Amino acid sequence: MEAATSAGPIPVRSRTIALVGLMGVGKSTVGRRLAKRLGLPFADGDIEIESAAAMTVSDIFAELGESEFRAGEARVMKRLLEGPRMVLATGGGAILNPETRDLLRDRAVTVWMRADLETVAQRVQRRDTRPLLRGRDPLTALTAMAEVRYPVYATADLTVDVTGGAHAQAVEAIVEALEAHFAAHEPEVRA
Ligand code: S3P
Numbered sequence: 001m002e003a004a005t006s007a008g009p010i011p012v013r014s015r016t017i018a019l020v021g022l023m024g025v026g027k028s029t030v031g032r033r034l035a036k037r038l039g040l041p042f043a044d045g046d047i048e049i050e051s052a053a054a055m056t057v058s059d060i061f062a063e064l065g066e067s068e069f070r071a072g073e074a075r076v077m078k079r080l081l082e083g084p085r086m087v088l089a090t091g092g093g094a095i096l097n098p099e100t101r102d103l104l105r106d107r108a109v110t111v112w113m114r115a116d117l118e119t120v121a122q123r124v125q126r127r128d129t130r131p132l133l134r135g136r137d138p139l140t141a142l143t144a145m146a147e148v149r150y151p152v153y154a155t156a157d158l159t160v161d162v163t164g165g166a167h168a169q170a171v172e173a174i175v176e177a178l179e180a181h182f183a184a185h186e187p188e189v190r191a
Contacts, residue, residue, distance in 0.1 A: 009106040012185040016086050017178065018108035020156055022142060022149065023092040023132070024124035025113045030162070030170045031089035037171055041086040045094055048076045057091075061131035074100055081107045092145075093132075095152055109181060111174055112156035115163040117142050157181060 017034070019027040028044050035042035046057050049072050053060055060069045074097045080088055081103040088108070094100050095110075104110050121139040124130060133141050153159075158177045162170040 012109060013182055014085055016081060016088050016108045017174075018081075018088045018090055018104055018110050019113055019174075020090050020095045020104075020110055020153055021092065021113040022115075022120055022145060022153075023130055024120040024142075025115045025162060026123075026167060026170060027089040027092075027113055030113065030167050030174070031087050033167060033171045034174055035087035037175060038087065041084070042089075043080055043086055044089045045073065045076060045080070045091045046089075048080065049073055049091070052076055056129075058129060058131050066131075070097065073097070078103060092149070095156075096149065101152070101155075109158065109178065110156035111177065112153045112159045113162050113170065113174075114153070114159055115161065117146060119163050 017038070017040070019031050019034075021027060028046075031044065032042050049060070049069070050056055052075075053072055055063070057069070060072065070093070073091060073094055077090065077094050077097070077100040080086070081100075090100075090104075095104060117139060121142055124133060124138050124142070128134070132145070158174075158181055160170065160173050160177050162173070165173070
């Protein structure tokens with residue numbers, strides 16, 4: 001049986017919109033624009049972790065190790081998901097934590113931003129801020145990651161393919177998917 005989070009499920013239209021998916025798919029950039037489009041506040045999980053720890057993600061991995069990073073990430077996700085409605089760009093590994101996954105299930109509409117792996121591999125090469133890719137061929141590393149993570153990302157409420165399109169297109173595709181989701185789940189509610 002799935003454990004309920006302390007607060008329990010909340011109505012679909014009151015939920016935070018949480019973007020999930022691999023690093024490099026554009027969760028942060030699209031999330032910021034989506035928040036503006038919907039008139040909601042925006043938070044980026046990685047930035048919140050960095051400000052809570054007063055260290056960069058790279059330094060947390062290097063100095064404290066991945067397990068400390070993951071523990072901090074789970075605390076930050078809990079605080080954000082128990083707070084007011086927002087658009088939340090989650091770090092690519094956040095949804096793998098079972099407690100975070102339960103909170104996302106009960107308190108967020110989750111959107112898996114999916115793009116083909118070649119596209120993602122090209123995008124992540126532009127910056128060297130991702131410890132899990134350091135010193136590795138990006139396509140090989142992302143392919144291995146996808147194998148483990150795609151079954152988890154696939155549990156998201158919505159999947160939006162963002163391969164090839166501009167960020168503005170991704171925003172519109174997500175808005176459309178959200179509207180259909182809200183209408184299907186709470187059809188009688190009028191804004
Ligand atoms: C990670 C993704 C990163 C960051 C950290 C670990 C992951 O976030 O949290 O480097 O495990 O996929 P982005 O998905 O925002 O790049």
